[in-house]
Amino acid sequence: GQQVMQIPQYQHVQExxxxxxxxxxxxxxxxxxxxxxxxxxxxxxxxxxxxxxxxKKQKRLTFQFGEAKKNSSLHITATQTTDVGTYFxxxxxxxxxxxxxxxxxxxxKP
Amino acid sequence: xxxxxxxxxxxxxxxxxxxxxxxxxxxxHRSVSWYQQTPGQGLQFLFEYFSETQRNKGNFPGRFxxxxxxxSRSEMNVSTLELGDSALYLCASSLTSVYEQYFxxxxxxxxx
Numbered sequence: 001g002q003q004v005m006q007i008p009q010y011q012h013v014q015e016x017x018x019x020x021x022x023x024x025x026x027x028x029x030x031x032x033x034x035x036x037x038x039x040x041x042x043x044x045x046x047x048x049x050x051x052x053x054x055x056k057k058q059k060r061l062t063f064q065f066g067e068a069k070k071n072s073s074l075h076i077t078a079t080q081t082t083d084v085g086t087y088f089x090x091x092x093x094x095x096x097x098x099x100x101x102x103x104x105x106x107x108x109k110p
Numbered sequence: 111x112x113x114x115x116x117x118x119x120x121x122x123x124x125x126x127x128x129x130x131x132x133x134x135x136x137x138x139h140r141s142v143s144w145y146q147q148t149p150g151q152g153l154q155f156l157f158e159y160f161s162e163t164q165r166n167k168g169n170f171p172g173r174f175x176x177x178x179x180x181x182s183r184s185e186m187n188v189s190t191l192e193l194g195d196s197a198l199y200l201c202a203s204s205l206t207s208v209y210e211q212y213f214x215x216x217x218x219x220x221x222x
Contacts, residue, residue, distance in 0.1 A: 033210055042200055042213040043153070088153065096207040097166050098143070102152045 002027060004091045006101025014109050019076040021104035023089035030092045032065055032072045037103070038085040046074075076106075084108055111136060114203050114214035122220045128189040131217045135182050135203030141165075142184040143211060144176060145200040153200070159184055160207055188219075196221045 005024045013019050023032065031050045035043040047056055049065035049072060056063045060083075062075045072091075076083055089101040115134045123129050135142050144156040155168035159178035176186040182203070188195055198218050202211035 031208070035211075042216055043202075043211075045210040045212065048210055090211075092208065095166075096158075098155070098158075098207075098211075100153045100155065 002091075002093050002097060002099050004089060004099045004101045006089055006104060008104055009102065010105045010107060012107045012109050013079050015081060016078050019079050019083070019106050020073060021087050021089070022071065022073045023091065023101045024071045025091050025099075026070070027093070028069050030069075030094055033090045033092070033098075034063060034072075034074055035088045035090065036085050037088065041085075043088060079106070079108060081108055114201060114212055116199075116201050116214040116217050118217060119215065120218050120220075122222060123191050124222055125191055125193060127191050128187065129191060129219060130185055130187045131199055131201075131219075133184045133186075133201030133203075133214060135184070135201075136212055139203035139205055139212070140182055141204045141207050141209075142178055142182065143202045143204075144184070144186050145202065146170075147198045147200055147216070148196075156186065156199075158207065165207060191221045193221050195219065 007022055033048045034046040037043045047063050052069050053067045054065040060077045064073045086103040086105045088103045091099050117132045141160045143158040146154045157176050158166045162178045173189045178184045198216045200213050200216045202213045204211045
């Protein structure tokens with residue numbers, strides 16, 4: 001069935017270090033969306049990737065969509081305390097179904 | 111433009127009771143999705159409605175049901191509540207199914 005695997009489940013980093021989360025689908029996606037959920041909040045849309053090999057940047061965040069449209073990554077450069085939260089990917093399939101990854105929780109070590 | 115609103119924000123129910131949660135999408139959005147979120151399970155998709163029709167459904171028992179009205183407002187109902195139904199229920203709206211989703215603040219349901 002359609003499934004989106006997201007790793008890692010948690011990542012502990014020192015402030016200033018980089019952070020990366022990865023999503024993989026066994027079948028081709030129509031597009032992939034990324035969301036951020038702050039502690040105690042609700043998911044907030046970050047970006048949508050549609051084209052094969054697409055790379056988009058938002059300040060310190062870099063989003064990539066694989067050539068085969070089966071995988072994606074989110075990379076944060078030089079993390080800050082405001083980056084804390086859980087990052088979710090959600091893959092859209094051709095039948096309109098949106099399948100969510102389990103999320104990666106970013107924890108900044110004091 | 112007003113965001114997605116959900117009512118009530120908090121709810122305490124007893125096992126065996128039923129509950130109805132409401133969601134008002136952003137004006138102009140025709141697609142509404144519902145999710146269950148628990149600390150250990152992440153975001154679990156319940157169902158998606160578009161123009162009053164259920165388009166997709168997640169793997170939840172028949173006790174979970176929903177509907178969408180002609181003004182795109184949506185309700186979800188859980189009958190015969192179980193302790194395991196305690197969770198944050200999130201509603202999300204989008205223009206249509208292919209666009210990004212905007213989430214409401216959620217309804218926190220506690221079943222005792």
